[in-house]
Amino acid sequence: MATTSSSNHGADRSAAVSRIVGDDVYARIKAAKVLMVGAGGIGCELLKNLVLSGFVNVVVVDLDTIEVSNLNRQFLFQRQHVGLPKAQVAADSARRFNPQANIVFHHANIKNKEFSQEWFGQFDLVLNALDNVSARNHVNRMCLAADVPLVESGTAGYLGQVTVIKKGATECFECTPKPPPKQHPVCTIRNTPSLPIHCIVWGKFLFNQLFGLADDENNISPNTADPEAAGDNADAGRQDVDGRDANAELSSADSATNNNVQSLRAWAIEHQYHADETVQKLFVNDVKTLLRMDKLWRERRPPVPLDTLLEQSTDGTNDDGPASSTRLKDQRVWGLKECTDVFRSSLSRLAQRLSEEQAKAAASGSSEAAILSWDKDDDLAMDFVTAAANLRMSVFSIPNMCRFDAKSMAGNIIPAIATTNAIVAGLIVLEAMKILRDQFSICRMTFLARKPNSRMKVLLPTELSKPNPNCHVCAAKPRVTVHVNTNTMTLGQFDEVVLKGRLGMIAPDMMEGNRILLSSEPGETDINNPKALSSLGIVHDTSVFVEDFHQSYELTIRVLHREAFEADAQFVVEGQGSVPPPAAQAPAAPAPTPSADRKRKAEDDSDAPAVVDDDDIVLMDDGSASDHQPAAAHVNKKHRLETPADDEDDIVFE
Amino acid sequence: MAVAFTDDEAQLYDRQIRLWGLDAQKRMRSARVLLAGLTGLGVEVAKNIVLAGIKSITLLDGAVTTDADLTAQFYLGVESLGLNVSHSPKTRRQKRLLVHNAFMVAVVVDEENLESKQDSFFSQFDIVCLVGAPLNTMISVNDACRKYCVKFIAGSVYGLSGFLFQDLLEHDYVEDVVRAPGEPPQVGKHETAQQALDAANETTASQFHSSFTPLSAALSVAWSDAIAAKRIKPAPKLWFALLALWQTQRQNIELQATSDLLASAGIPSSVLPLDYLSAFFQSIGPEMSPVSAIVGGVYAQEVLKAVSGKDAPLNNVFLFDGTDGAGYATRVSL
Numbered sequence A: 001m002a003t004t005s006s007s008n009h010g011a012d013r014s015a016a017v018s019r020i021v022g023d024d025v026y027a028r029i030k031a032a033k034v035l036m037v038g039a040g041g042i043g044c045e046l047l048k049n050l051v052l053s054g055f056v057n058v059v060v061v062d063l064d065t066i067e068v069s070n071l072n073r074q075f076l077f078q079r080q081h082v083g084l085p086k087a088q089v090a091a092d093s094a095r096r097f098n099p100q101a102n103i104v105f106h107h108a109n110i111k112n113k114e115f116s117q118e119w120f121g122q123f124d125l126v127l128n129a130l131d132n133v134s135a136r137n138h139v140n141r142m143c144l145a146a147d148v149p150l151v152e153s154g155t156a157g158y159l160g161q162v163t164v165i166k167k168g169a170t171e172c173f174e175c176t177p178k179p180p181p182k183q184h185p186v187c188t189i190r191n192t193p194s195l196p197i198h199c200i201v202w203g204k205f206l207f208n209q210l211f212g213l214a215d216d217e218n219n220i221s222p223n224t225a226d227p228e229a230a231g232d233n234a235d236a237g238r239q240d241v242d243g244r245d246a247n248a249e250l251s252s253a254d255s256a257t258n259n260n261v262q263s264l265r266a267w268a269i270e271h272q273y274h275a276d277e278t279v280q281k282l283f284v285n286d287v288k289t290l291l292r293m294d295k296l297w298r299e300r301r302p303p304v305p306l307d308t309l310l311e312q313s314t315d316g317t318n319d320d321g322p323a324s325s326t327r328l329k330d331q332r333v334w335g336l337k338e339c340t341d342v343f344r345s346s347l348s349r350l351a352q353r354l355s356e357e358q359a360k361a362a363a364s365g366s367s368e369a370a371i372l373s374w375d376k377d378d379d380l381a382m383d384f385v386t387a388a389a390n391l392r393m394s395v396f397s398i399p400n401m402c403r404f405d406a407k408s409m410a411g412n413i414i415p416a417i418a419t420t421n422a423i424v425a426g427l428i429v430l431e432a433m434k435i436l437r438d439q440f441s442i443c444r445m446t447f448l449a450r451k452p453n454s455r456m457k458v459l460l461p462t463e464l465s466k467p468n469p470n471c472h473v474c475a476a477k478p479r480v481t482v483h484v485n486t487n488t489m490t491l492g493q494f495d496e497v498v499l500k501g502r503l504g505m506i507a508p509d510m511m512e513g514n515r516i517l518l519s520s521e522p523g524e525t526d527i528n529n530p531k532a533l534s535s536l537g538i539v540h541d542t543s544v545f546v547e548d549f550h551q552s553y554e555l556t557i558r559v560l561h562r563e564a565f566e567a568d569a570q571f572v573v574e575g576q577g578s579v580p581p582p583a584a585q586a587p588a589a590p591a592p593t594p595s596a597d598r599k600r601k602a603e604d605d606s607d608a609p610a611v612v613d614d615d616d617i618v619l620m621d622d623g624s625a626s627d628h629q630p631a632a633a634h635v636n637k638k639h640r641l642e643t644p645a646d647d648e649d650d651i652v653f654e
Numbered sequence B: 001m002a003v004a005f006t007d008d009e010a011q012l013y014d015r016q017i018r019l020w021g022l023d024a025q026k027r028m029r030s031a032r033v034l035l036a037g038l039t040g041l042g043v044e045v046a047k048n049i050v051l052a053g054i055k056s057i058t059l060l061d062g063a064v065t066t067d068a069d070l071t072a073q074f075y076l077g078v079e080s081l082g083l084n085v086s087h088s089p090k091t092r093r094q095k096r097l098l099v100h101n102a103f104m105v106a107v108v109v110d111e112e113n114l115e116s117k118q119d120s121f122f123s124q125f126d127i128v129c130l131v132g133a134p135l136n137t138m139i140s141v142n143d144a145c146r147k148y149c150v151k152f153i154a155g156s157v158y159g160l161s162g163f164l165f166q167d168l169l170e171h172d173y174v175e176d177v178v179r180a181p182g183e184p185p186q187v188g189k190h191e192t193a194q195q196a197l198d199a200a201n202e203t204t205a206s207q208f209h210s211s212f213t214p215l216s217a218a219l220s221v222a223w224s225d226a227i228a229a230k231r232i233k234p235a236p237k238l239w240f241a242l243l244a245l246w247q248t249q250r251q252n253i254e255l256q257a258t259s260d261l262l263a264s265a266g267i268p269s270s271v272l273p274l275d276y277l278s279a280f281f282q283s284i285g286p287e288m289s290p291v292s293a294i295v296g297g298v299y300a301q302e303v304l305k306a307v308s309g310k311d312a313p314l315n316n317v318f319l320f321d322g323t324d325g326a327g328y329a330t331r332v333s334l
């Protein structure tokens, strides 16, 4: 009897959907095999819409687990699901809307090798509900390779966007280069902070120097080679072992670089992470080093060492209760003494945690050193960064900031809300239905704006752009020109920051003529990694051929030698702006990056938002911390590059 | 009563507090909402505003679940219809909603029909939300709400299209505007993430006011004269299609796109092609889930703006036109 009623209702459901979309379209919906990448804010809404619209073959891939702060919008999840995989719970919840739906889930990274071109090829349609550019780039390439239509989407606060990507017919996701995130010069971070963000970035770097993946990209010590300070008393800071020029370090051999970088960690280990001594070093002695570089302070207000501040300070604490009706507990700004106390206690507890992780790693026979990963949702790590940043703000006479705001800034949170996600997920399904009808000509890119434009529109459909013939991804023979200093950039750096970091490859092989310079097979070409490009024969105007087998992506790169770059950049990809090293990236709102002609269209029609991203958007400043990674992780640099999308990219979902 | 946020609430609502600020969240937390009409659109609206953390929601719907509900209502499993088949008591739509209330929102279920309610019933709410109501019900409830100074919003989905109308009376709201150069920054007073994130482009909260009109007034616009006299910009086609639909409800006639219908509804033929109206009439039927999601998202965001007094409301009509995929916000009033 249950079977009878169930099948009857299946028929009833069919009748209702058919009546709106037509029998033929409904037949295609039922037959369609759909991949949904991401089961977060947009994904929960999208899966619901798909099932209710009659889709019955859906595969869901997501690598995240559920957190409390997801529950205000990811409605397929409830409190009892916190900690469980999103893909699994989303599939289980949505199945209840239609028990006949065949929803398969993978709790995995979409970049994994198991999700090959052939695997993508089984789908009629791929729907992205992603939260980071890196994974979007990857799915874009896989869909181009497998020639599967892709619906791309994103939200940021009240703004949203949906578009359709079809090989050969429309722009691909990478036809328009994304502008690199806003940067803060290394010297500003290390020597002359003037904004809260400079101190927040410094605080996160400090965390990595002390507990995390310490490298020269996040050096926080005074930089005595600051060009601005040139001509200062040569003795000024040279006594300080940490005070070397970042660029000089990059150009020197690895050993020297590491030597320098490890010095703060080495110093901390030597001093057993002693809280008072660390405060003294960072906020008194290092400040005095900076003060000796007196050219820096001719036009600037000089910093004041913390001991002096504490003597002058009468505030002690401005504590007036933990929370009140007018603000959250975290919205209270700590006093100077309170910051010092929180810094000391969080430092000690993090040091304790680090040693526990190291003991665990040693016990398990791991050869890799245990480190801590910064995570904005790790209260202790967030306490540490808030306190460290505020102490530095005090030293540099920058107004202090509460923990709530520090978290927005440090975690680069662009909040996501249920309503925007719901609207965007609805638009995705409408585009999906057009694709299933083979009506690409009426597919649209749609923007959700906050306010109506002069033509009264708040949802603005615009025609899809044609592919960019010079796209470094979807062109017939993709080519790109990269400017680097071939004498200083090593092959390993080229692999990491250019091929993987900038050009979005996962496992590139690189050839010059018949010579294999870089192999994706582990170990095969490791010997080349520390060598400068020029010593491997890559000099001015050398063309190299790069292939990512997994992405079925081939790219010819013309390398041009350039001695120097602006603003701490290590290289420039032509047509893509300058790209500073991953250090010192500033938080930024989701980058509006419409192609020139799309931008014109959008502006004709409105001041619509351009590209926005799903869910809370987090611009990572160093790629070492992911939201959903355990606070402690055993990683080395190579692993880091292969770990999840969230890990290495600038944009991460909260 | 001002009650401090618990750590739990702060954590749960963390992201949206960063978007619209704590003050807005607190006002939402004291909002009492009536939602009448648990269609696919109604369920979308209920989901979105319950997620945002209001004080209470009263779900009013006397209807029994139907097959069509299955295509647009995610809280209704097949088993709810199975109960009917096995002669169990008929399942009321709102029963299924209770399951998903994981929040501290009070949910009240009312199985009476909207039409049976006295005017004074609406006075207990801060905002009354109608979904799928016929024209005369929308007008009378709007008028009742006016009597008790209760904000009003109504909407429906028709096939691939949908609309909402709102009457927020005399509405005061706060909006973050970019701080004028030279104005001192509000140190440590960042209410939202946007404010905190961009120190160079800091915003300040400013007070605004918006005056609304009741639906009856919006419907009394004499379009032919007004357009001819250039006193009003023509609304999008869909608004006129709705006027034609409501005219058929008034006259209790069949849905037929004729020039007589336009004439009787006072719609200039220049603003509503008959083939467009004909297609609109044909599409009226079961709700499409994605359309409910789109209109329900806008609808719920308007409810949240109304009860939080944060951000400019769409005064007073939103239209989603499924034929071109555009969403319009316009003011229908003289």
Ligand SMILES: [Zn+2]
Pocket: A171, A172, A173, A174, A175, A176, A467, A468, A471, A472, A473, A474, A475
């Ligand atoms: Zn392209």
